[in-house]
Amino acid sequence: MHIAVLVKQVPDSEATVQVKADGSGVEIEDRYTLNFFDSLAVEEALRIKGQGGDVVVTIITLGGQKGVEALRTGLAMGADQAVLLDDPAFAGGDEYATAMVLAAALKGMQVDMILCGKEAFDDSSGVVGPLVAEFLSMPSVTSVVKIQLAPDKGSALIEREIEGGKEVIKVSLPVLLSAQKGLNEARVPPVMGVMKAMRAEIKKLDLAAIGLPATVVGRAGSKEEILRYHRHPQRPAVTMLQGEAADIVRQVVGLLKEEAKVI
Amino acid sequence: MAGAVWVFAEHQEGKIRKTSLELLGKGRQVAGEVGAPLIAMLLGSGVDALAQELTTYADTVYHWDDPAVALYNSEIYCQIIAELAHKEQPQIFLAGATFLARDLFPRLAGRLKTGIAVDCLNLELEEDGLLVARRPLFGGKALADVVCRQGRPQIALVRPNTFSLPDAQGPAHGTVVRLPVGVDPAHVKIQVLEVSRPPKERLDLTEAEVIVTGGRGMKAAENFRLLEELADVLNATVGATRGVVDSGWRPHGDQVGKSGKTVSPKLYFAVGVSGAIHHVMGMDTSKVVVAINKDVQAPIFQYADYGVVGDLFEVLPLLTKEMKQGTGKG
Numbered sequence: 001m002h003i004a005v006l007v008k009q010v011p012d013s014e015a016t017v018q019v020k021a022d023g024s025g026v027e028i029e030d031r032y033t034l035n036f037f038d039s040l041a042v043e044e045a046l047r048i049k050g051q052g053g054d055v056v057v058t059i060i061t062l063g064g065q066k067g068v069e070a071l072r073t074g075l076a077m078g079a080d081q082a083v084l085l086d087d088p089a090f091a092g093g094d095e096y097a098t099a100m101v102l103a104a105a106l107k108g109m110q111v112d113m114i115l116c117g118k119e120a121f122d123d124s125s126g127v128v129g130p131l132v133a134e135f136l137s138m139p140s141v142t143s144v145v146k147i148q149l150a151p152d153k154g155s156a157l158i159e160r161e162i163e164g165g166k167e168v169i170k171v172s173l174p175v176l177l178s179a180q181k182g183l184n185e186a187r188v189p190p191v192m193g194v195m196k197a198m199r200a201e202i203k204k205l206d207l208a209a210i211g212l213p214a215t216v217v218g219r220a221g222s223k224e225e226i227l228r229y230h231r232h233p234q235r236p237a238v239t240m241l242q243g244e245a246a247d248i249v250r251q252v253v254g255l256l257k258e259e260a261k262v263i
Numbered sequence: 264m265a266g267a268v269w270v271f272a273e274h275q276e277g278k279i280r281k282t283s284l285e286l287l288g289k290g291r292q293v294a295g296e297v298g299a300p301l302i303a304m305l306l307g308s309g310v311d312a313l314a315q316e317l318t319t320y321a322d323t324v325y326h327w328d329d330p331a332v333a334l335y336n337s338e339i340y341c342q343i344i345a346e347l348a349h350k351e352q353p354q355i356f357l358a359g360a361t362f363l364a365r366d367l368f369p370r371l372a373g374r375l376k377t378g379i380a381v382d383c384l385n386l387e388l389e390e391d392g393l394l395v396a397r398r399p400l401f402g403g404k405a406l407a408d409v410v411c412r413q414g415r416p417q418i419a420l421v422r423p424n425t426f427s428l429p430d431a432q433g434p435a436h437g438t439v440v441r442l443p444v445g446v447d448p449a450h451v452k453i454q455v456l457e458v459s460r461p462p463k464e465r466l467d468l469t470e471a472e473v474i475v476t477g478g479r480g481m482k483a484a485e486n487f488r489l490l491e492e493l494a495d496v497l498n499a500t501v502g503a504t505r506g507v508v509d510s511g512w513r514p515h516g517d518q519v520g521k522s523g524k525t526v527s528p529k530l531y532f533a534v535g536v537s538g539a540i541h542h543v544m545g546m547d548t549s550k551v552v553v554a555i556n557k558d559v560q561a562p563i564f565q566y567a568d569y570g571v572v573g574d575l576f577e578v579l580p581l582l583t584k585e586m587k588q589g590t591g592k593g
């Protein structure tokens with residue numbers, strides 16, 4: 001069985017992000033980490049591998065040097081092999097163009113299952129996974145909190161989170177599943193794994209290797225265009241209420257009624 | 264009807280979801296501006312009453328009425344909607360950014376070879392009918408205005424509670440068009456076996472107008488009773504931090520934050536919540552935020568409109584009592 005995991009290196013949640021004064025872009029502090037949901041996806045692949053049988057876990061990312069870091073983390077956790085998709089032509093791609101490249105690379109890999117994160121912490125659209133599945137004509141289930149593979153590995157029972165509940169879904173393989181919190185707890189890479197990952201060879205694929213024309217990748221292949229960036233609107237300064245509990249409670253209720261007019 | 268504005272009408276327990284009504288309101292405005300009809304998409308079995316209700320908002324209601332679409336199935340839904348979209352060429356397609364829509368619409372965008380903007384916080388039209396969607400990046404630390412020039416329809420999934428509900432329903436003026444569900448079973452690899460949604464009196468966090476969230480400062484699962492009581496008075500939904508969920512005090516579905524739900528209520532109470540960035544990313548578009556914390560240095564106060572410094576065990580019962588009197592529910 002071959003499981004591919006889509007991973008992405010993203011700015012740490014605590015990294016500062018500054019919108020340029022002219023709105024033309026953002027400056028991101030250099031604090032990156034493997035996307036949280038992707039670490040769940042890697043963990044799940046390793047969990048399935050741990051159940052026995054002949055399972056190979058390949059992690060794959062689109063993105064230059066930052067991408068390599070994501071791959072090393074995945075390898076350190078225990079993935080078998082890593083693929084980096086890197087080519088100047090991939091630059092400036094939106095989710096559609098990103099998924100196009102990932103799908104083309106995966107096409108040649110004979111995968112039985114693709115795992116990805118529910119969303120990436122940076123752009124958070126949660127679009128890349130289902131798009132990859134669509135381009136590969138394979139079913140997809142998002143926001144997955146449980147995966148139970150049938151003994152013959154031809155299908156799986158999936159639990160997916162929905163508002164206020166869950167769905168149980170039976171799906172045939174190959175399938176793409178996006179990991180939601182609750183699926184598992186990702187392991188911390190062991191020291192031995194980290195050392196092994198440093199030396200591991202990372203396979204690189206460029207535009208020619210995946211066999212797509214330059215017109216469908218990167219900026220050229222994008223559907224969306226970013227016009228401008230804005231800063232998050234600032235909340236007005238907080239009104240602090242201190243003192244006797246009964247007094248401040250009365251005050252806050254008054255303010256919510258008279259000033260904020262929300263109750 | 265080429266060039267129409269479509270709105271996906273999601274329903275649950277026999278009711279059109281609030282977020283879909285919000286989009287029907289916004290869709291009406293957008294349709295007016297581009298001079299196109301507003302069309303509601305309804306899939307479901309035994310929901311004729313909803314189709315009728317939708318005619319008060321939309322010019323046309325496309326209704327697929329078939330047991331095959333009684334439960335959401337991404338493959339069936341995608342196939343039938345895509346087929347109609349190919350035929351009708353809508354220019355804009357709006358939906359609430361729900362779990363269903365976030366599962367379905369990326370695939371739909373792929374099949375229709377068009378772009379999609381998810382979790383939008385605003386929509387505006389340029390003169391040429393180009394839809395400018397404002398969406399959050401980096402958990403809301405930045406916002407981007409995105410447009411889709413290279414495909415139709417322009418798809419936008421909007422964060423619930425972003426647009427207000429349409430004005431009181433007018434008389435029914437739209438027509439219902441029933442469409443057959445011609446699904447090719449060979450294409451269906453997904454089978455939905457069960458949907459379990461314990462009946463709840465409260466709106467889901469994502470749609471709630473008022474949320475009272477408890478953090479680890481609540482100290483124990485049973486103390487959430489204090490929040491439930493406040494929630495009762497305010498008709499609010501109770502939320503939790505990850506610290507609380509990881510302690511097993513509340514289910515994961517209650518978690519607000521970057522790895523939980525993103526919420527946008529009118530009024531948000533953060534009680535015994537420190538205000539970690541991961542939490543803030545999930546609630547920072549709330550209109551009014553009240554923080555209750557005994558630590559005057561707690562970061563949550565930086566993200567609040569009103570900061571109550573005090574012991575929550577003392578403050579909560581008083582607050583509930585005061586609200587009861589204040590809202591006439593005493």
Ligand SMILES: Cc1cc2nc3c(=O)[nH]c(=O)nc-3n(C[C@H](O)[C@H](O)[C@H](O)COP(=O)(O)OP(=O)(O)OC[C@H]3O[C@@H](n4cnc5c(N)ncnc54)[C@H](O)[C@@H]3O)c2cc1C
Nearest residue numbers: 006062092093094095098116117119120123125126127128
């Ligand atoms: C017009 C436009 C231009 C852009 N230009 C650039 C640019 O120049 N440089 C840039 O860095 N970004 C650019 N972006 C952002 C980039 O397209 C997205 O970050 C990327 O498509 C992933 O989208 P997302 O973060 O929303 O991922 P989501 O859809 O939220 O990701 C879901 C899951 O998909 C998988 N996944 C996502 N991205 C990748 C990836 N790259 N490799 C492997 N798996 C992945 C992960 O498992 C992830 O958890 C641009 C976006 C737009 C709209």
Ligand SMILES: Cc1cc2nc3c(=O)[nH]c(=O)nc-3n(C[C@H](O)[C@H](O)[C@H](O)COP(=O)(O)OP(=O)(O)OC[C@H]3O[C@@H](n4cnc5c(N)ncnc54)[C@H](O)[C@@H]3O)c2cc1C
Nearest residue numbers: 478479480504505506520521522523535537541542557575
């Ligand atoms: C990848 C990642 C994703 C994450 N995602 C999320 C997420 O989605 N949502 C989320 O919430 N967190 C998330 N976190 C965790 C987050 O970083 C914080 O650890 C968490 O939010 C803290 O929860 P808390 O505020 O309940 O607890 P604490 O940080 O322990 O804060 C408790 C607060 O209660 C106050 N307090 C204590 N007693 C009282 C009292 N008697 N009266 C009044 N106040 C009192 C204290 O002063 C303190 O400020 C994530 C973390 C990571 C690394």
